[in-house]
Amino acid sequence: xEELKRxxxxxxxxxxxxxxxxxxxxxxxxxLEDFKGGWLILFSHPADFTPVCTTExxxxxxxxxxxxxxxxxxxxxxxxxxxxxxxxxxxxEEKMKVxxxxxIIADLNREVATLYGMVHPGQSKTETVRAVFVIDPEGIxxxxxxxxxxxxxxxxxxxxxxxxxxTTDKHKVATPANWKPGEPVIVPAPNTVEMAxxxxxxxxxxxxxxLCFKKI
Amino acid sequence: MACIxxxxxxxxxxKAVLTAAKEGATPEDIAKSSNLPLFxxxxxxxxxxxxxxxQEIQGKYKTTAEGLKKLGKE
Numbered sequence: 224x225e226e227l228k229r230x231x232x233x234x235x236x237x238x239x240x241x242x243x244x245x246x247x248x249x250x251x252x253x254x255l256e257d258f259k260g261g262w263l264i265l266f267s268h269p270a271d272f273t274p275v276c277t278t279e280x281x282x283x284x285x286x287x288x289x290x291x292x293x294x295x296x297x298x299x300x301x302x303x304x305x306x307x308x309x310x311x312x313x314x315x316e317e318k319m320k321v322x323x324x325x326x327i328i329a330d331l332n333r334e335v336a337t338l339y340g341m342v343h344p345g346q347s348k349t350e351t352v353r354a355v356f357v358i359d360p361e362g363i364x365x366x367x368x369x370x371x372x373x374x375x376x377x378x379x380x381x382x383x384x385x386x387x388x389x390t391t392d393k394h395k396v397a398t399p400a401n402w403k404p405g406e407p408v409i410v411p412a413p414n415t416v417e418m419a420x421x422x423x424x425x426x427x428x429x430x431x432x433x434l435c436f437k438k439i
Numbered sequence: 440m441a442c443i444x445x446x447x448x449x450x451x452x453x454k455a456v457l458t459a460a461k462e463g464a465t466p467e468d469i470a471k472s473s474n475l476p477l478f479x480x481x482x483x484x485x486x487x488x489x490x491x492x493x494q495e496i497q498g499k500y501k502t503t504a505e506g507l508k509k510l511g512k513e
Contacts (some may be wrong), residue, residue, distance in 0.1 A: 250479055251441025251486065257478040296478055 234340040248326035262295040267351035271311035280377035297325035303330040465499035
């Protein structure tokens with residue numbers, strides 16, 4: 224119970240600086256600050272050499288080039304040793320013909336897993352859940368996704384999330400449910416009576432004053 | 440480490456960074472010329488500076504005489 228309480232108090236929050244770390248990875252010693260100026264997707268998986276995780280790693284490797292086009296780096300994490308990570312990445316390359324191009328953190332002491340609330344004892348006391356943290360070029364935590372051990376993540380949703388966040392930053396808009404690049408975006412709702420009156424005259428495609436779309 | 444193997448030899452990425460920094464360059468320049476991600480360059484520079492193979496001068500990184508010697512040997 225005490226452990227649960229301690230982890231809860233350390234959970235990161237959206238809109239705040241992502242907790243800093245220095246870690247050993249399959250590509251050397253890396254600090255969170257090394258990613259500054261670009262986006263980072265930090266994700267955890269339960270364990271190396273497990274079936275769902277293997278399909279996810281192939282999935283992450285397959286979207287790597289699309290992420291690079293969007294100035295996004297990827298970094299994996301599990302509570303496994305660096306040698307396990309190396310062996311697993313080599314095994315994936317040998318058996319699945321997919322090279323893992325991103326670093327994987329060996330978080331044997333659970334330092335980052337604890338810092339980011341990746342261990343959910345109700346799921347597993349020894350493994351990290353399938354967490355995704357999107358960190359922006361300023362080091363701010365912008366999105367979090369948690370999936371259970373049994374369910375592999377949707378890579379297209381991760382790409383869509385990045386597209387949505389970057390579109391929001393670039394155009395100061397919001398994105399509706401199921402939005403995809405190229406579709407109309409939402410003009411942020413007015414927050415005074417005066418703005419509400421003006422909004423409906425501004426030429427947007429409005430359902431009402433609080434729900435207006437525009438093309439970008 | 441990523442640039443220097445436990446046996447003391449330079450790795451491929453270690454050689455690429457030392458070569459790219461021969462004339463002095465920013466981390467961004469080194470990332471472009473070595474075709475490695477910027478985060479790896481920042482990490483590599485820390486390691487190579489610590490090993491005395493690169494030095495930082497006013498935001499630019501330059502391979503030291505020791506770095507050039509090691510590069511030439513391999």
